[in-house]
Amino acid sequence: MARAGKPKLAVWKFTSCDGCQLSLLDCEDELLEIAGQVQIAKFVEASSAAIRGPYDLSLVEGSITTPDQAEQIRQVRRQSRALVTIGACATAGGIQALRNFRNVPEFIAAVYARPEYISTLSTSSAIADHVRVDFELRGCPINRHQLLEVIAAFINRRRPALPNYSVCMECKRRGTVCVMVAKKIPCLGPLTHSGCGAICPAYGRGCYGCYGPAQTVNAKALADAWEAAGASKIEMHRVLRSFNANAAEFRSAAETLDENG
């Protein structure tokens, strides 16, 4: 139970697959140690005990897709000294933000026979569209080593030391030969934020952008490179419209491709 002086950690879930919070339970070697350093005050997926706020650090998974959630995230913000979003859902709306580009009643009717029972917003939005966010951890799912760094940083009241270059840099550090150059495999790595360790190219496939946009994005140049690799603009458009479809840079990159046919 509560021991004075230990920082309080809370984990919140909105619309998501639970994969990002599972990353915390996947820290098999560190979990009991973390539990010794912080008080896990609220983590519904792992514990039926809950300790009231305020919390020193709230980790937020998932996007906002219902009116209740839009209200709840404001309450979470009020109770949290620091609020960090974990993953593409919380940071950019997630795969479920594909609804933002389509007709939601039609979507619901495709899944449910009695659509009138289902309450949902027509958009899936990022946490930062609703409240102030202190740090955004990227990825679908997040990288658990980066998560440990974020927790350590916020507990010690410093900024997380995480690079924000592109997946290409991570390939170079890992010594992976560029799959676009060597094998003509279309890859979104140049546009994609680092953090995963450049897994896909190491397994012989192109990056599909699950860590969201890197800081500087030159979509036009990449579209040309994709064409040279034998991939159509339509294919690149589809990849941009996936797990981070609603991230501003990916959204506008997809729109640029639209305009150029």
Place this chain on the structure above:
Amino acid sequence: MKTVKTDYLARVEGEGGVRIRFRGDQVRDVQVRIFEPPRLFEAFVRGRSYAEVPDITARICGICPVAYQMSSCAAIEDALGIRLAPEIGELRRLLYCGEWIESHALHVFMLHAPDFLGYPDAIAMAREHREIVLAGLAIKKAGNAIIRAIGGREIHPINPRVGGFHSLPPRSALVELIPELESAHQAAMQALQWLGRLNYPDYEGDYEFVAVDGGDRYPFIGTGLISNRGLNISARDYDAHFEESQVPHSNALHSRLRARGAYVCGPLARFNLHFDKLSEGVREAARRLNLTPPCYNPFKSIIVRGLEIAFALEEAIGLIRRYHDNGDAFIAPPSAASTSTGYGVSEAPRGMLYHRYRVDSAGLIRDAKIVPPTSQNLASIEHDLARVAPRMISLTHAEATRLAEQTVRNYDPCISCATHFLQLTIER
């Protein structure tokens, strides 16, 4: 009137609640309410390339992404007429073993065992049962190591694709896991003794058990379904035998057998239908715990998960020993001539997972249907709760809540999957 209500079911994946209403001593009704908001996957795979589907459906569930990838691949390969090389099927089975080990260890040691001993979570349990929690974490880690080696990462692996894998992991990367898997197996066999000493509520249900037909092997990925009441069908005939209905209190659909109603899938179903295909060592361990099929006590599913962990570890070690990395990583699909429909079934850790896709000649998905295990078990979960509920009358609210949660957790429900968790309300 008395109501027992848990607003948020803790320690399940996703969000839901339970409401049980009494009139006097009679249970009036039971509702497992799923308020996890829908994410509408079946709708947004429409119009996408078949090649993207395993990556997209993985995101239905962070706990069992491999199951989604495997059922998706099997169904799409069926539609496209792809016949996999046997070695690819074996590597998928190995990947799937990793997910059973990881997901079962999470559920057994971190989510379900605390119910039996009255702890709020595994961290609190670790203060008095440190050894068992550490053993559980080590087992879980071993499962994750398999998924990472083959899939690239534990959650939402990137390597599986329609037709096989993007690349074959080097044999050495798998062989080096064997010592860790062997010690996890030892830990699992010891943990079974510990599980055998827990107190099991004396309760039995009258269930129809449904599982994938694995031929002469314990099932992971298959093409047919069987039950203890005579069901024996091809996955293609799923829709003729099963139906899904929507209930107002839930964002999850309920599925039923058209002929006989509620049924159960998952570890207990597999154990009861496929006991003879477990290894001799695991069957012997089950007998020592007086657990032989048929077992109708859902609370004992925690032991069955323990047995399946031991089995999956043995299976994984054998699959690695036989593995070679010199074949083709995948088979390129023939270009589809016309629109065709494919069907896939596989055994997610929590039960059977059915996928169906219609793929057009351009390789785009026209229509998709996904039936996760939790939807299939929801009707049985409500039945169990209704039958356990009279015992709640004499309990305090906290005790009643614990019993309700434990009853739900027997099924290791994954609510994120099914919406497509739990709060208990008991009205007395």
